[in-house]
Amino acid sequence: MSEPTRIYVVDNGGQWTHRIWRVLREIGCDSKIIANTTPVEEIEANALVLSGGAPRITWESPKLGKCTDYLQQFAGPILGICVGLQLMALHCGGKVGPSDIPEYGLAKIRIIEEDDLFKGLPKEFHVWESHNDEVKSANGFTVLAMSDNCSVQAAKHLEKQYYGVQFHPEVNNTEHGEEILRNFAAVVKHH
Amino acid sequence: MFNAAKFIDETVTQLSERIKGVAIMGVSGGVDSTTAAILVNRAIGPNLRCVLVDTGYMRKNEVENNERMLKKLGLNITVVDATERFYDKLKGIVDPEQKRKIIGELFIRVFEEVARKENAKFFVQGTIAPDWIESGGGLRDRIKSHHNVGGLPGKIEFEIVEPLRDLYKDEVRIVGKELGLPEELYGRQPFPGPGLAVRILGEADPVSVKIVREACAIAEEEIERASANGEMSRPWQYFAVLLPCKTVGVHGDVRFYGNIIAVRSVESLDGMSAAYSKIPQAVLERISVRITNTLKDSVSRVVYDVTNKPPGTIEYE
Numbered sequence: 001m002s003e004p005t006r007i008y009v010v011d012n013g014g015q016w017t018h019r020i021w022r023v024l025r026e027i028g029c030d031s032k033i034i035a036n037t038t039p040v041e042e043i044e045a046n047a048l049v050l051s052g053g054a055p056r057i058t059w060e061s062p063k064l065g066k067c068t069d070y071l072q073q074f075a076g077p078i079l080g081i082c083v084g085l086q087l088m089a090l091h092c093g094g095k096v097g098p099s100d101i102p103e104y105g106l107a108k109i110r111i112i113e114e115d116d117l118f119k120g121l122p123k124e125f126h127v128w129e130s131h132n133d134e135v136k137s138a139n140g141f142t143v144l145a146m147s148d149n150c151s152v153q154a155a156k157h158l159e160k161q162y163y164g165v166q167f168h169p170e171v172n173n174t175e176h177g178e179e180i181l182r183n184f185a186a187v188v189k190h191h
Numbered sequence: 192m193f194n195a196a197k198f199i200d201e202t203v204t205q206l207s208e209r210i211k212g213v214a215i216m217g218v219s220g221g222v223d224s225t226t227a228a229i230l231v232n233r234a235i236g237p238n239l240r241c242v243l244v245d246t247g248y249m250r251k252n253e254v255e256n257n258e259r260m261l262k263k264l265g266l267n268i269t270v271v272d273a274t275e276r277f278y279d280k281l282k283g284i285v286d287p288e289q290k291r292k293i294i295g296e297l298f299i300r301v302f303e304e305v306a307r308k309e310n311a312k313f314f315v316q317g318t319i320a321p322d323w324i325e326s327g328g329g330l331r332d333r334i335k336s337h338h339n340v341g342g343l344p345g346k347i348e349f350e351i352v353e354p355l356r357d358l359y360k361d362e363v364r365i366v367g368k369e370l371g372l373p374e375e376l377y378g379r380q381p382f383p384g385p386g387l388a389v390r391i392l393g394e395a396d397p398v399s400v401k402i403v404r405e406a407c408a409i410a411e412e413e414i415e416r417a418s419a420n421g422e423m424s425r426p427w428q429y430f431a432v433l434l435p436c437k438t439v440g441v442h443g444d445v446r447f448y449g450n451i452i453a454v455r456s457v458e459s460l461d462g463m464s465a466a467y468s469k470i471p472q473a474v475l476e477r478i479s480v481r482i483t484n485t486l487k488d489s490v491s492r493v494v495y496d497v498t499n500k501p502p503g504t505i506e507y508e
Contacts, residue, residue: 013330018320019463022359026192036330054332063330104502106466128464130501172460173499 004030005188008045012036012053012064012083015130020049020081020170020181027182036065040073047188048074052082052168057096057133061087077161077191079184082131085155085164088141092157095136101149103129109145109153109167116187117144117154117163117180125175127153127167134166161191193362195369199230202354206234210352214313215240215306217298217339218268220257222379224317226367227354228266231315239315241266242305244298247274248386248400251408260376273301277388278397285393287508288336294385295342303348311349318353319363321462325504334504338384359461380428381462389508393435402489406431406452409481414456417474426468429456431482432507440483440491449491452482456496457505465500 007029011017017033024031034043036050048070055063064087070078071091080088086096107129111118127147135152141164145154154165163184169177216231218224218241231239241261245254254270261268280293302314318339326341327333336342355363360381367377388395390403410431418425434451441447454475459465479493496503 011330013332015324015331015334016463017331018324018357019461053330055330105464105499128501168464171464173464173466 004028005047005185006030006045007047007049007185007188008043009033010036010038010048010050010067010070010084012051012055012067014052014054014082016168016170017051017053019172020051023170023178023181024049024185027178027185029185036067038066040066040069043070043074045076046191047076047184048078049184050078050080050084050087052084052130055083057083057086057090058098061090071162077163077184077188080162080164081168081170082166083133085152085166086133086135088157088162088164089135089138089152089155092141092162093139094141096133097136098132099134099150102132102134103147103149104131105129106173107147107149107167109147111145113142113144115142115144115156117156117165117183119183121176121179127169127174127177128171129167131166135164161187163187193365195362195365198358198366199369202230203234206231206352206354210235210238210313212313213238213240213309213311214315214352215242215302215309215311215349216315217302218243218261218266218317219382219384220253220261221317221382222360222367222377223319223355223363225261225264225372225376226363226370227315227317228261229264229367229370229372230354231352232266237267239267240305240309240311241268242302243268243270244301245270245272245274246277246294246298246386246388247397248277248388248395250382250387250411251404264372269305271301271305273297276301281388281395283394287389290388290395290508291336291338291342291385294388295336295338296344298338298342298384299344299347306349313352314347314349315352315354317355319355320357320359323356324463335506335508359463361460380426383506389506390430390432392433392507399433402450402486403431403433403452405486406433406482406490409485410454410456410478413474413478413481414470417471417477422474423468423471426456426470427459427465428462428505429454429468431455438492442487447487447491449489451492451494452486452490453507454478454493454495455505455507457500459500459505462505465505467497467499470495
């Protein structure tokens with residue numbers, strides 16, 4: 001039997017960090033939660049998930065530890081969730097800032113491009129959100145999904161294997177959340 | 192998938208290696224502490240002494256019923272009536288975080304007194320993942336201080352053991368079922384340690400306790416009856432909250448100025464996110480009529496909470 005895919009969760013202090021870890025284990029991945037201050041050379045994983053968290057991207061980015069190092073030096077695919085996506089966009093020259101209308105709890109997203117993350121999923125479904133900031137422009141990314149109040153709900157980098165979602169696929173109330181994480185794990189396998 | 196049998200084997204082995212001598216344990220009769228108690232009981236048998244604290248903020252008939260049930264499960268249990276101590280310490284306290292901290296500390300002081308008597312060096316509690324996640328620490332913001340984590344005092348006389356620390360409610364239920372607990376127990380809705388004290392917004396005085404206890408009992412009864420007769424499915428958690436503001440009503444052509452009761456009911460898997468329950472109007476109406484009639488001297492109005500988590504939390508404080 002082949003080894004399970006090893007996807008580590010980088011903890012940015014989110015309420016749902018532990019849930020990402022739980023869902024990854026449930027879909028058969030080997031997972032563990034690591035501090036966002038872990039040096040990149042100590043990370044022996046096939047892929048990373050950057051968790052969400054309370055830090056505000058525009059003025060609290062030091063709280064995101066070495067996440068920028070991971071984007072520069074980590075070899076495998078990376079999925080950014082919430083502030084994780086925002087950091088990715090910022091790192092690649094995009095713009096982020098406070099949402100005009102923040103979303104908390106229920107929202108409906110529309111899939112613009114299925115790509116890897118939304119493979120086999122409906123064009124519209126309900127997700128769970130919890131964000132004060134959002135991506136305003138994502139240089140070098142294809143936008144994969146949007147909602148009424150947020151134009152970048154999911155994105156994929158044009159060259160690198162950076163994936164990002166503004167909503168929370170790890171939360172049980174999000175429809176198809178587990179499938180989205182499965183789709184990410186499938187990308188890792190083929191990487 | 193979560194493997195309950197494996198979890199039970201590993202945990203019982205770890206517990207029997209770790210706990211030397213007598214351990215005392217705080218139990219409430221809820222899913223988490225009862226499941227943890229059964230695990231510890233398997234590991235150290237009669238060296239486990241369970242303590243059920245009557246805080247004065249328990250639901251209707253809860254202390255008696257839970258004591259009976261825990262005894263039936265073969266646990267060694269002592270009930271400590273600390274009602275007056277809790278009421279006394281919470282007198283005049285309105286800030287939710289201060290309330291939770293006072294409750295957390297008083298719980299520990301009561302347990303320490305028992306531990307001294309029993310010469311116990313270990314203290315077991317049924318903490319689960321959301322308790323420490325929401326209590327904050329490091330990067331994580333404090334959403335609320337759960338009484339068994341963020342509400343703990345700095346100095347504690349014993350070593351704390353938390354066998355369910357990494358599990359969520361749904362996983363605890365699977366463990367409880369695997370351990371042979373009755374369905375009414377492992378399927379029980381959550382009831383947090385601070386109890387009715389955090390369902391009374393503002394000062395949790397004995398008069399308010401009586402009101403919210405009755406309102407909670409009515410909301411639970413009506414929802415459970417409607418679920419049993421197929422009108423709806425039983426929600427994940429459902430209760431009543433006493434709001435600290437008054438509204439005008441009319442009783443028999445006479446003006447009445449009374450409090451508001453909010454009814455809260457949610458659907459969830461693990462309590463970390465939740466959607467409000469779409470309860471049938473007829474059920475809501477029965478709850479409203481019964482509460483406003485039964486509690487006619489204090490409640491003038493009943494409202495139903497339609498907030499998800501986030502942005503709301505499940506409990507109000």
